[in-house]
Amino acid sequence: MTIIDGKMLAEKMQADLKLKVARLQSQGIVPGLLVILVGEDNASQIYVRNKARVADKIGIRSETLRLAENVSEQELLNVIEKYNKDDNWHGILVQLPLPNHINEGRILHAIDPKKDVDGFHSYNMGRLMAGNPAMVPSTPAGIVEMLRAYNVELSGKRAVVVGRSNIVGKPMAMMLLAENATVTIAHSKTENLATLTKEADVLVVAIGRANFVTADFIKSGAVVIDVGMNRDENGKLCGDVKFDEVSEVASLITPVPGGVGPMTITMLMEQTVEACMKSINNMTDDRRK
Numbered sequence: 341m342t343i344i345d346g347k348m349l350a351e352k353m354q355a356d357l358k359l360k361v362a363r364l365q366s367q368g369i370v371p372g373l374l375v376i377l378v379g380e381d382n383a384s385q386i387y388v389r390n391k392a393r394v395a396d397k398i399g400i401r402s403e404t405l406r407l408a409e410n411v412s413e414q415e416l417l418n419v420i421e422k423y424n425k426d427d428n429w430h431g432i433l434v435q436l437p438l439p440n441h442i443n444e445g446r447i448l449h450a451i452d453p454k455k456d457v458d459g460f461h462s463y464n465m466g467r468l469m470a471g472n473p474a475m476v477p478s479t480p481a482g483i484v485e486m487l488r489a490y491n492v493e494l495s496g497k498r499a500v501v502v503g504r505s506n507i508v509g510k511p512m513a514m515m516l517l518a519e520n521a522t523v524t525i526a527h528s529k530t531e532n533l534a535t536l537t538k539e540a541d542v543l544v545v546a547i548g549r550a551n552f553v554t555a556d557f558i559k560s561g562a563v564v565i566d567v568g569m570n571r572d573e574n575g576k577l578c579g580d581v582k583f584d585e586v587s588e589v590a591s592l593i594t595p596v597p598g599g600v601g602p603m604t605i606t607m608l609m610e611q612t613v614e615a616c617m618k619s620i621n622n623m624t625d626d627r628r629k
């Protein structure tokens with residue numbers, strides 16, 4: 341069994357990105373990522389801080405705009421509109437979850453799809469579904485990068501994704517399909533889940549329940565990707581997969597922490613740089629017109 345080192349791969353990609361950003365900087369261009377954080381949710385504060393730290397390391401200018409928990413939907417929409425128009429910001433990310441009084445879908449749709457580094461806007465989701473991806477959600481994109489780095493064969497293989505969220509499960513299934521895997525999406529209503537997952541050559545687990553997936557869910561030699569980010573009964577960070585026993589059965593497995601999480605952040609940065617480069621090309625195109 342081999343542990344997929346997401347942290348190391350993320351650091352390598354960050355070093356490559358740093359060079360790319362340095363080249364942009366020598367032309368006087370600095371990619372900018374605006375993160376909007378509503379309220380005081382503890383986990384969100386940590387994630388946002390991590391994003392800012394990685395942006396800084398790569399040379400991306402980032403700013404976290406903190407809005408009060410009781411900010412109105414309209415105020416938030418106004419803020420997004422302002423940054424949509426501001427050419428200095430190439431990426432805009434609204435940290436989820438949002439407070440209940442705010443309609444998440446309406447907010448995500450207010451972000452200019454060109455600046456939607458999360459890939460959550462329906463335009464970008466549609467592009468992914470159409471097989472012509474633009475901005476893509478960073479968690480599944482990071483998983484595809486990990487599978488590629490570890491030479492995991494996907495074509496013709498049986499992939500099972502547990503979880504059907506718009507931010508992980510659904511886009512993950514589309515990306516695996518694009519790699520010619522035979523894809524099944526399972527979820528909380530799926531009957532005989534373990535029987536199904538036991539058929540998976542590649543199993544992606546994104547259900548949000550600590551240590552839910554045990555060794556009896558796993559085909560011998562399977563590749564297991566754990567998207568979970570939970571706290572166990574001792575408050576320790578853990579995934580959706582019971583690592584100790586599943587790693588006995590799997591051929592490759594991601595740890596938590598140090599697996600999917602660092603790759604998620606890195607792909608966000610990559611998309612910010614990509615958005616910046618595209619915006620320059622568009623400006624050049626406009627001048628040519």
Ligand SMILES: Nc1nc(=O)c2c([nH]1)NC[C@@H]1CN(c3ccc(C(=O)N[C@@H](CCC(=O)O)C(=O)O)cc3)C=[N+]21
Nearest residue numbers: 387433434435436437458569597598599601602604605
């Ligand atoms: N608009 C939006 N975009 C997101 O991408 C987004 C979001 N909202 N809301 C919350 C989730 C969660 N998420 C994580 C990213 C990195 C780690 C990460 O780096 N985890 C570290 C451990 C971090 C720790 O120690 O707590 C690891 O797995 O090694 C975790 C979680 C992004 N999300």
Ligand SMILES: [Mg+2]
Nearest residue numbers: 479600601604
């Ligand atoms: Mg994650």
